[in-house]
Amino acid sequence: MSAVRRLMASILNSLPTKHGLSLWCPRADSLHPTHQPSSVGFSGFRRSYVAASSAFANDNREFVIVGGGNAAGYAARTLVEHGMADGRLCIVSKEAYAPYERPALTKAYLFPLDKKPARLPGFHTCVGSGGERQSPDWYKEKGIEMFYEDPVTSVDIKKQTLMTNSGKLLKYGSLIIATGSTTSRFPEKIGGSLPGVHYIRDVADADSLISSLERAQKVVIVGGGYIGMEVAAAAVGWNLDTTIIFPESHLLQRLFTPSLARRYEELYQEYGVKFLKGVSIKNLEAGPDGRVAAVKLGDGSTIEADTVIIGIGAKPVVSPFESVHLNTTVGGIQVDGQFRTSIPGIFAVGDVAAFPLKIYDRIARVEHVDHARRSAQHCIKALLSAQTHTYDYLPYFYSRVFEYEGSPRKIWWQFFGDNVGETIEIGNFDPKLATFWIDSGKLKGVLLESGSTEEFQLLPELARRQPFVDKSRLQNASSVEEALEVARTAL
Numbered sequence: 001m002s003a004v005r006r007l008m009a010s011i012l013n014s015l016p017t018k019h020g021l022s023l024w025c026p027r028a029d030s031l032h033p034t035h036q037p038s039s040v041g042f043s044g045f046r047r048s049y050v051a052a053s054s055a056f057a058n059d060n061r062e063f064v065i066v067g068g069g070n071a072a073g074y075a076a077r078t079l080v081e082h083g084m085a086d087g088r089l090c091i092v093s094k095e096a097y098a099p100y101e102r103p104a105l106t107k108a109y110l111f112p113l114d115k116k117p118a119r120l121p122g123f124h125t126c127v128g129s130g131g132e133r134q135s136p137d138w139y140k141e142k143g144i145e146m147f148y149e150d151p152v153t154s155v156d157i158k159k160q161t162l163m164t165n166s167g168k169l170l171k172y173g174s175l176i177i178a179t180g181s182t183t184s185r186f187p188e189k190i191g192g193s194l195p196g197v198h199y200i201r202d203v204a205d206a207d208s209l210i211s212s213l214e215r216a217q218k219v220v221i222v223g224g225g226y227i228g229m230e231v232a233a234a235a236v237g238w239n240l241d242t243t244i245i246f247p248e249s250h251l252l253q254r255l256f257t258p259s260l261a262r263r264y265e266e267l268y269q270e271y272g273v274k275f276l277k278g279v280s281i282k283n284l285e286a287g288p289d290g291r292v293a294a295v296k297l298g299d300g301s302t303i304e305a306d307t308v309i310i311g312i313g314a315k316p317v318v319s320p321f322e323s324v325h326l327n328t329t330v331g332g333i334q335v336d337g338q339f340r341t342s343i344p345g346i347f348a349v350g351d352v353a354a355f356p357l358k359i360y361d362r363i364a365r366v367e368h369v370d371h372a373r374r375s376a377q378h379c380i381k382a383l384l385s386a387q388t389h390t391y392d393y394l395p396y397f398y399s400r401v402f403e404y405e406g407s408p409r410k411i412w413w414q415f416f417g418d419n420v421g422e423t424i425e426i427g428n429f430d431p432k433l434a435t436f437w438i439d440s441g442k443l444k445g446v447l448l449e450s451g452s453t454e455e456f457q458l459l460p461e462l463a464r465r466q467p468f469v470d471k472s473r474l475q476n477a478s479s480v481e482e483a484l485e486v487a488r489t490a491l
Contacts, residue, residue, distance in 0.1 A: 057168035057170055059087075059090075059145060060088055060143075060144070061171045061172060062084075062088035063089045063090070063172070063176065064089075064171075064175050064176070066152045066162065066177050066178060067178035067352075069099055070128075070350070070369055071178035071349045072099050072178045074126060074377055075176055076089060076091060076144060078380035078381065085142050085143060089144045089145065090144070090145040090172075091146050091147070092147040094151035095149070096148055097124075097136075098124055098146070100203075101128035101369065102201075105200055105202070106226070108123075109123075110206065110209065110210065110230075110234035111234065112238050115404040116404070120203065129373055147170075150164045150165055150168060152164055152179075152320050154320050155175070155323065162175075172345075174347070177333060177346065178348075180351045180352060182201060183201045183310070184315055186281075186312075190283035190284060191284025194286050195290060196291040196292035196307050198212060198309045209231075213234075213238050215306075216306050217240065217306055218243075218307070219241065219306075219307045220243050220305035221243070221245070222308065222309070222310045222311065222312060223244075224251045224252060225251075226252070227311025228246065228251075229244075229399065232244050232273050234404075235273075236402070237402075237407070242273045242274065243303060244273060244274070244275050245295065245303070246279075248278070249278055250277065252264075263433065264411075279298060279299070280297065281295060281297060282297060284296070284308060291306065292305060293306065314351070314367060317352060325341060330364060330365040332351070332354040333353060334354045335355050336355075336390075337389075337390030337391050338390075338391070339378065339379035339391065349376045349379045351366070351372065356391075359464065360418055366393070368396065374391075375391065375393070394416060394460055394463055395416070396416050398413060398414040410450075413447055413449040414447070414451070414459060415448075416446060416464075417444050417462075418439075420439050421437050422438055422439075423435055423438070426480050427479065427480040429449070432450050433448075433480065434447065438471060441468045442467065442469075443468075446459050446487070458487075469486065470486065
């Protein structure tokens, strides 16, 4: 930082600033708090932070973002757009890289080396939403201070300071917690840390998995959710013997209906993927070389494997912030509709935020890239302005697999809304399929496989407006196109 910038930062840091103030400590059973008027919420509370001091490792202290994922990258971009980043913003992360579009790690990043796999800097934030690529140089050019590979270990709310793993003491004015999630792991005592056992959360994890795939023959994937489906598709591209194991009765049980899951399972089986459903795992066994060699099931049988990928879910990273109000029902840090915690000047966004899901009148925590982007943008705009409207998120999930060169069939589906009520399924995989969720006559959610751009654009409108639909007309539709037209006319 130049001498002039240091002087300006020192002056700015000695001045009081305005912050969004949560006058309500959100609770899971209260979605309709009574807030003070915005003039009180944003101007009635004054915070100050200490001028430049050698005691603190960061020069930029007005805004500090903890976390280096997508939420952090989009928050940084929003601060830049408002002219509030240069010399004011510090990001501290456990990652070795600038924020990137994490979904790539289980999709194009795992493509075989001869099928044009994705690599950094190609998928840095914010290319996933069509924005400018924020490479490490971008942060330098914008005057943003970055601390890599140094996660925060604790926060002192009274002193407004953070301690990092390396012992750095950081000062903040406004703190944005964007620590995201970490993978759920098998215990070490049952083989969860054996060589050849992989988890995927960051670039280093994906690189390690690719190294195994290059010499693998038999791959076992534990988990039938997003990670399981996407990694299995990549393993097929490597021409590997691939088995998916999970305790549920069908794939992606939290979203797919049994009949919808069956269609995807049949498609995967056409690619040679094998399924073991409704089974438990006792432990992972090592071979003579110490690497994983087999998966032992609860019934005593074993499945040979030289590479095992565990995809059994994730949990929010909240341990450094236990002094901030946590939500024991959905996990994460409780926030209001502006992503303000119960502690003035502290915010939480992305996977870690337990927020009011306005459209369905409940508290939710969403682990998805779309929410990471939108929550970060909403939070920063609320922090910097008198914006007082509640975050109004529409749940959205998607997956893309088998997209590599030479694949006979690409799979791309999108879902919007809430998967409640009864379902109506139309079509099949040649080429389209749609599932509609209807509750008390209203269309609550819709999933579309292999739709056109125009058809995909219709889905969020249907899910948000929740029109009453004629079920008999929908059930009698002869094609996906006809079914979508029935739903469109209901609007």
